[in-house]
Amino acid sequence: MSEEVASTYDGAVRIAVIGGTGLQQLPHFTRVASIETTTPWGTPSSPITILHHPSPSNGEPIPIAFISRHGLHHELAPHEVPARANIAALRKLGVRTIIAFSAVGSLQEEFKPRDFLVPDQVIDRTKGIRPFTFFEGGMVGHVGFADPFDESLAKVVRKCGHTLQGDGVVLHDRGTLICMEGPQFSTRAESNLYRSWGAHVINMSALPEAKLAKEAEIGYVMICMATDYDCWRGHEDVNVEMVMAHMRANSTNARHFVSAVLDELSKSEHTDLVAAKHLEGMMKGAGSITAKEGRKFDAAEKLGWLFPGYFD
Ligand SMILES: CSC[C@H]1O[C@H](OP(=O)(O)O)[C@H](O)[C@@H]1O
Numbered sequence: 262m263s264e265e266v267a268s269t270y271d272g273a274v275r276i277a278v279i280g281g282t283g284l285q286q287l288p289h290f291t292r293v294a295s296i297e298t299t300t301p302w303g304t305p306s307s308p309i310t311i312l313h314h315p316s317p318s319n320g321e322p323i324p325i326a327f328i329s330r331h332g333l334h335h336e337l338a339p340h341e342v343p344a345r346a347n348i349a350a351l352r353k354l355g356v357r358t359i360i361a362f363s364a365v366g367s368l369q370e371e372f373k374p375r376d377f378l379v380p381d382q383v384i385d386r387t388k389g390i391r392p393f394t395f396f397e398g399g400m401v402g403h404v405g406f407a408d409p410f411d412e413s414l415a416k417v418v419r420k421c422g423h424t425l426q427g428d429g430v431v432l433h434d435r436g437t438l439i440c441m442e443g444p445q446f447s448t449r450a451e452s453n454l455y456r457s458w459g460a461h462v463i464n465m466s467a468l469p470e471a472k473l474a475k476e477a478e479i480g481y482v483m484i485c486m487a488t489d490y491d492c493w494r495g496h497e498d499v500n501v502e503m504v505m506a507h508m509r510a511n512s513t514n515a516r517h518f519v520s521a522v523l524d525e526l527s528k529s530e531h532t533d534l535v536a537a538k539h540l541e542g543m544m545k546g547a548g549s550i551t552a553k554e555g556r557k558f559d560a561a562e563k564l565g566w567l568f569p570g571y572f573d
């Protein structure tokens with residue numbers, strides 16, 4: 262049984278970790294709160310756990326928010342993940358930096374199971390059945406998505422991964438991620454098609470998460486860990502047992518990777534990056550295309566909750 266912790270947290274939390282398959286909690290961090298909250302877009306996948314991470318420079322605790330993407334027991338299928346609620350709840354807590362984890366299939370020989378990859382591009386192969394924007398129902402917004410992941414943040418994350426290279430972490434710096442709908446894995450024809458497009462890895466979770474983080478002015482990076490070769494290679498097609506076995510076997514490396522990233526982001530030189538100063542206010546313009554007289558009350562109210570003062 263887990264120990265009792267507070268149900269609220271005073272003070273802004275800037276950094277969040279979203280855990281994916283096989284990473285439903287971060288047990289080696291000190292839990293100080295577990296927040297059950299709701300948003301105009303519903304309830305997040307799991308309670309938001311607040312963890313204290315000691316700053317490597319002065320030992321002061323840095324609060325980190327943690328959400329388990331598929332729920333506490335992996336009960337949410339990829340298309341059932343309430344991504345809008347997750348991102349909205351994190352932004353409301355003050356989060357401006359998200360480090361998201363994902364188990365991915367490899368589409369290239371050189372990306373071996375248990376290797377890590379910090380992708381720089383994504384191809385959307387979801388089917389439009391997942392809610393994918395905060396701007397709808399009477400308020401329109403268009404945000405740039407040319408670079409789906411935050412490059413400044415990704416640079417820091419990559420540097421941290423490389424410091425662990427001698428300790429068994431293999432990190433690939435770039436790559437194109439296919440985000441498919443699922444929950445069934447790809448056909449062999451699809452897997453080969455994605456390879457012919459030059460894609461490197463595949464998952465079912467990056468979207469709409471990355472799109473919503475962008476709309477919420479949150480710097481978002483995904484750390485992918487390869488767990489299989491999907492089904493293009495001709496032997497040992499992907500299955501859940503294979504994915505989970507690699508996740509379990511490599512969990513220490515994943516934990517070291519998160520710790521290294523949190524250590525680095527705790528440094529004062531990254532304060533502005535972590536607070537996403539480079540994204541602040543971006544949606545004021547991007548979300549102001551609908552003239553005031555054309556805005557619907559419900560949409561304006563929801564967006565007022567997410568961005569107080571932006572669209573007054
Ligand atoms: C269990 S294999 C398919 C499943 O694994 C990945 O999850 P996540 O990205 O949350 O780590 C993939 O996206 C699928 O949801």
Ligand SMILES: Nc1ncnc2[nH]cnc12
Pocket residue numbers: 364365366367441446447463464465488489490491492499504
């Ligand atoms: N082969 C695969 N396809 C989609 N998502 C995955 N997650 C892990 N392996 C995967």
